[in-house]
Amino acid sequence: MTKMNRETVITEALDLLDEVGLDGVSTRRLAKRLGVEQPSLYWYFRTKRDLLTAMAQAAMAPHVAEPLPEPGEDWHIWFLENTRSFRRTLLARRDGARLHAGSRPTADLDRIRRKMDFLVASGVPERPAQMAMLAAGRFTVGCVLEEQAETGAGDTAELPPGVPEIDHESAFEAGLALITGGLARHVDARRASTPRSARPGSSHQVR
Template sequence: MGTTKIDRTRVAATALRLLDEVGLDGLSLRAIARELGVKAPALYWHFKDKQALLDEMATEMYRRMAAEDLPATDGSWQQGLLAYNRALRAMLLRHRDGARVYSGARFTGTEHANSLERHLSAMTACGFGLAQAVGAGTTAYSYTVGFVIEEQGVQPMPEERREGYDIEERARRLADYPLTAAAGREIFTDYDRRFEEGLRLVVAGVEAVYGPGSVTGNPEG
């Protein structure tokens, strides 16, 4: 114990692997140190606290997405928003509590700036003001991360479902409220379809509110 060489990237990769086993609430610096074969104080040379580690984990998740899944930017801005957020959701779903780790994290590097610069350049070239381009991207991002937080609250990992989310049992319990009972199948199943529908609603909303002919279509409005 204590002789293994570690760096930030190795710690983050180990933490992500352990996250899949124990979830965010069970993840601790002590458990990560044990996985790495070092004593817990060794991690404090690299991370001052758990949040600093979560920031590095989120950054590592983004690096992997950028290396493997980020789409080309050719095509319309609508297709760009759709493709990016599909890749974001796929990345978050790879890890137990992936969306909770990613939400609110501060990137520790600048790798994300290249993708963001291309997104902003593409949208401003289409006539969006900078504030509108930022609004479009952050609204779609917030939808995606929020959707996956809710999705993983029911299905923490693929083929895994939390106890208490049986659709038929819920319907029986809410039998006096027929529409609410029937809504359970829409709320707690078929996440792929519902994500796509919701994302398209977001993109359509951006076009309706910010696009040419809209009330706020003027880039300065």
């Protein structure tokens, strides 16, 4: 029998997810994998929803481990890399986007605040920064949902004549560029209305 603790349960649950997909994850299967009776899991998680929430938080570990932005960094480059890191992390687990969708980032609130502070200090207006972070997150989850659903479905139907085939990465990058392009216009408008002496010391224009 596997030595049980909360971390072991989460690790085994994520391995089970990779093997059978989100629809196949159950406390019964997990208990069998751990070599314990199903009620034993309730010492660690009262409901399956609690378990899924913990799995979603643990699955985000690679993204959470990414360094926070430093003062003086280019906000545009950072925003792109931060969103790409989120996508890579979702793709790293089978059904990673479905697992993450609807979860609350309660364990990551301090990091989110620091990212927001960085954007605002870089000259991004606060409200557009909030909306851009939200839009980028939901856009990324949606992109990965489509990509992982297609992967799970196997062969896909042929596109109608005249409809161009666009790979997932190109589509993601194009959408991300539209988000950052819109955000850059807010930055430009703010800079145009701010006296030069009050502007941030370094330029953060989109390149």
